[in-house]
Amino acid sequence: MLVTLCYSCKDNTSPGYEYMPDMYRTPPIETYAEHTIEGYDGIPVEGTIARGKLSSFKYDGTTEGYLIAGEESTYPDSIYKVDLGGKVKSIPFKNNQKTLEEGEKLYGIFCAHCHGINGEGDGSVTHPAYSAVPAYNDSEKIRPRANIPMSELKEGHIYHAITYGLNAMGPHASLLNEEERWKVVLYIQEKLQNYGK
Amino acid sequence: MIFVRYFILLSLFVSLNILSAQTGEEIFKRDCASCHMITDAKLIGPGLKGVTEKYEREWLVKWITNSSEFIASGDERAIAIWEEYNKIAMPAFYYSDDEFEALFSYLENPPVEEVVADADVDGVVVAEDGMDASTQLMLAALALLIISWVLISVKNSLKESLNEETVSVQQSILSFFKKPINKLFSVLFVAIIGIKLFYDVTMGIAVTTNYQPKQPIAFSHKLHAGMQGVDCNYCHSSARTSKHSGIPSANVCMNCHNAVAEGPSGTEEIQKIYDAVGWDPDKRQYIEGYRQKPIEWIRIHNLPDHAYFNHSQHVSVAGLECQDCHGPIQEMEEVYQYSELTMGWCIDCHRESAVMMADNEYYDEMHKKLKVKYAGEKITVDKIGGLECGKCHY
Numbered sequence: 163m164l165v166t167l168c169y170s171c172k173d174n175t176s177p178g179y180e181y182m183p184d185m186y187r188t189p190p191i192e193t194y195a196e197h198t199i200e201g202y203d204g205i206p207v208e209g210t211i212a213r214g215k216l217s218s219f220k221y222d223g224t225t226e227g228y229l230i231a232g233e234e235s236t237y238p239d240s241i242y243k244v245d246l247g248g249k250v251k252s253i254p255f256k257n258n259q260k261t262l263e264e265g266e267k268l269y270g271i272f273c274a275h276c277h278g279i280n281g282e283g284d285g286s287v288t289h290p291a292y293s294a295v296p297a298y299n300d301s302e303k304i305r306p307r308a309n310i311p312m313s314e315l316k317e318g319h320i321y322h323a324i325t326y327g328l329n330a331m332g333p334h335a336s337l338l339n340e341e342e343r344w345k346v347v348l349y350i351q352e353k354l355q356n357y358g359k
Numbered sequence: 360m361i362f363v364r365y366f367i368l369l370s371l372f373v374s375l376n377i378l379s380a381q382t383g384e385e386i387f388k389r390d391c392a393s394c395h396m397i398t399d400a401k402l403i404g405p406g407l408k409g410v411t412e413k414y415e416r417e418w419l420v421k422w423i424t425n426s427s428e429f430i431a432s433g434d435e436r437a438i439a440i441w442e443e444y445n446k447i448a449m450p451a452f453y454y455s456d457d458e459f460e461a462l463f464s465y466l467e468n469p470p471v472e473e474v475v476a477d478a479d480v481d482g483v484v485v486a487e488d489g490m491d492a493s494t495q496l497m498l499a500a501l502a503l504l505i506i507s508w509v510l511i512s513v514k515n516s517l518k519e520s521l522n523e524e525t526v527s528v529q530q531s532i533l534s535f536f537k538k539p540i541n542k543l544f545s546v547l548f549v550a551i552i553g554i555k556l557f558y559d560v561t562m563g564i565a566v567t568t569n570y571q572p573k574q575p576i577a578f579s580h581k582l583h584a585g586m587q588g589v590d591c592n593y594c595h596s597s598a599r600t601s602k603h604s605g606i607p608s609a610n611v612c613m614n615c616h617n618a619v620a621e622g623p624s625g626t627e628e629i630q631k632i633y634d635a636v637g638w639d640p641d642k643r644q645y646i647e648g649y650r651q652k653p654i655e656w657i658r659i660h661n662l663p664d665h666a667y668f669n670h671s672q673h674v675s676v677a678g679l680e681c682q683d684c685h686g687p688i689q690e691m692e693e694v695y696q697y698s699e700l701t702m703g704w705c706i707d708c709h710r711e712s713a714v715m716m717a718d719n720e721y722y723d724e725m726h727k728k729l730k731v732k733y734a735g736e737k738i739t740v741d742k743i744g745g746l747e748c749g750k751c752h753y
Contacts, residue, residue, distance in 0.1 A: 174695065175572050177661075180565045188664045193603050271590040286588025291402055291618035294392030303389060306450040329393050329403055332614030337596045 217340065221318075223326035223333075225307055228319065232308060235318030237344055255344065265349030268342050272334060281354030291330055298354040313355045320347045383465025390452055397469045401643060402618055404444055411467050420459060425451045565663075571695035572657040576631045582623065585689035591681045598670045598681070606656055609636045617643065659696050660685075666702070667751050678715045705751070709740040 180186055191197045219235065221227035237255050255261060270279065276295050278284040283295035296303070301313040307328070308319050324343050327333040338346065387397065394403035410419070414436070421429045422437060426449045429437045454462065508528065515525045526534070535541055583589050591598070594611055598604035612632045620629055620640045633640055637649025662668050673679045682688060686697025698704060716726050716738070729738055744750060 174569050177567045177570050177572075178564070185665055186565070186661060186663050192664075194606060194658060271592045272596075275587065275589045275593070287615075288587065289615075289619050290392075290396055290398065291400075292615070294388050296393070327614070330618035332610070332617055334614065336608070336610060337593070 215339075219321065219325065219340065221322060227326075228307060228322045228328075231318035231322040232316045233318065235316075235321060237317060237348065238341075255348070261345055262349055262352060264342075265345035265347075266353070268338065268346050269349050269354075272337060273346065276331070280357050281350065282357070298350055299357045299359065315355070317344075317347050317351060320350055383461035383463070384470075386454070386458060386462050387465055394449070397466075400620065401641065403643075404449060405440070407466055408469065411463055416463065419463070422449070423452050423454070423459075427451075566699055566701055567659075567661070567696055568699050569695050570659055571693055572659065574657055574693070575655055577624065577628050577693075580688050580691050580694055591688070592674075595681075598674045600671050600675070602669045602671065604670045604674075604681075609651075609654060613638065659694060660700060662700060665752055667753065676715070676719070677712070706741075706746060709745040712740050714738050714740060714743055 187195070191199075218238070219231070221231040221235065239255060269277075274285060275287050276283075276285040276292050277298070278295070281298035283297040285292070285295060296305070296312050298312050298315075301311045304311055305315075308315060321343055323331065324338065324346065325333060325335045334343075391407070396402050396406045397408065399406040399408040414422075418434075418436070421434075426437065426441075430441050511528050511531065515527070518525050536545065583594075584591060594607040595604045596607070596611075609632055613636060616629055616632055617638070620626055620633075622629055626640075630640075631654070632638070634652075635654050636651055637646040638644070639646050673684075674681070684698050688694065688697075714726075714729075716730075719726065725743075729743065733742060739745070
């Protein structure tokens with residue numbers, strides 16, 4: 163009786179007791195921890211660019227930016243460029259099986275639930291707002307913004323759409339860094355725009 | 360303004376309708392659904408529920424065929440709708456009479472919305488599970504007590520009717536404890552239970568298994584990760600690359616919820632995201648100058664500060680699934696802590712789990728040596744130093 167009584171009192175909405183709370187919650191501010199510093203809201207000063215995050219993609223989020231990016235922008239030459247004491251080691255971006263595989267993995271995480279695992283617009287998200295996702299291999303229907311069908315979209319178009327979003331799709335720049343975005347674009351162009359052809 | 364002009368220009372292009380006659384639903388899905396909902400919810404353009412009653416057919420045909428020309432001709436209603444939707448003109452669609460007929464009949468009789476048969480969306484599921492094991496045990500113990508009391512009473516009344524000497528319940532309990540052997544066993548029994556209780560309580564301090572706090576937004580992992588199939592790493596994108604599996608900032612929610620303002624439980628919970636980021640769901644715009652505020656989620660999994668844990672090491676290098684530690688998240692309406700997160704729990708796993716050697720170039724040389732050293736044995740995490748104190752405590 164006593165035992166069961168004690169166990170049944172356990173309340174799952176409270177974390178319970180701790181031995182030494184100061185060993186769980188230290189004075190320095192940790193990620194996601196609450197703080198009481200007045201006036202500090204964690205938002206960087208406007209115009210701040212994190213180290214190594216200066217973008218080489220110079221186009222703005224408008225339709226014009228989209229069209230110019232489609233014409234001009236293209237893949238970076240190389241990834242993993244390392245300078246080993248005068249000897250530059252770099253791996254070419256394109257025609258690199260590993261880049262493509264990583265692109266496939268990232269596509270599976272960030273795109274497939276709407277665009278479908280084979281890019282046919284048949285993802286697992288069923289909400290009506292996302293019921294008309296176009297297929298990458300559609301070569302007939304002219305897209306209103308790019309004025310070409312999905313299967314002919316240039317890498318700049320796709321990169322722009324990932325970065326700034328398009329229609330109901332939100333901007334994904336905060337989820338994928340530049341290199342990862344190009345890998346996804348490569349996978350879409352190499353495997354999905356000609357899927358089943 | 361250039362943006363608007365471009366759209367007008369664009370919509371002047373003839374969008375070739377090379378496909379043969381189709382059903383209204385097919386036309387709607389192909390040409391309309393990326394900007395319009397069949398319900399009255401707004402997307403890029405207005406929801407089309409009841410649009411055929413609001414406007415006459417000739418008006419709609421003119422609008423669909425070439426909306427920018429129609430606006431330029433000075434039609435008041437056309438200008439009004441154009442201005443309401445941020446002056447973004449709709450591309451032109453040239454349909455045959457049959458196709459218009461099919462499209463309008465689809466718009467007049469939209470498919471009946473399927474009611475999602477999920478009563479447990481609001482977390483009512485807990486009540487349906489019935490009592491927990493401990494409550495059942497308590498009831499059983501109570502029932503046993505009552506039964507023994509009744510039996511003793513029956514025995515006494517039977518003895519009374521036979522004119523024999525009766526023993527009351529209190530007396531029988533007292534006489535039980537008068538025997539020394541019974542006394543000894545009772546004391547031992549109580550002591551064992553006491554020690555066990557003390558051990559359990561002290562060992563349970565700071566172990567927060569099953570901790571399930573009420574979060575500021577009734578977010579359902581079952582709906583998002585389970586039913587809609589969104590990958591864990593989509594929202595928790597930093598789990599691949601950093602120590603923390605980040606709580607998604609509200610802009611990640613907005614990637615989908617800019618278009619989805621109503622969930623199975625209504626608009627109230629999603630409105631909380633909009634309140635945090637300053638989004639106006641009617642205009643589908645961020646409110647200018649809005650002071651954004653964080654959503655204060657309550658942390659469930661918390662390691663003590665003296666223990667180091669890194670998500671990317673487990674997710675990217677070891678290739679673990681999130682569910683290995685966090686349990687069936689995709690089935691949880693509200694998230695609770697699945698694993699103990701004690702040191703013993705960490706160590707058990709490090710003793711049993713094999714190191715992922717394939718395609719792991721980072722430790723190429725090291726792995727070759729290990730394969731020689733432990734030839735024929737399973738190379739577990741502890742064999743590469745996964746039990747050294749300094750790996751996690753420094």
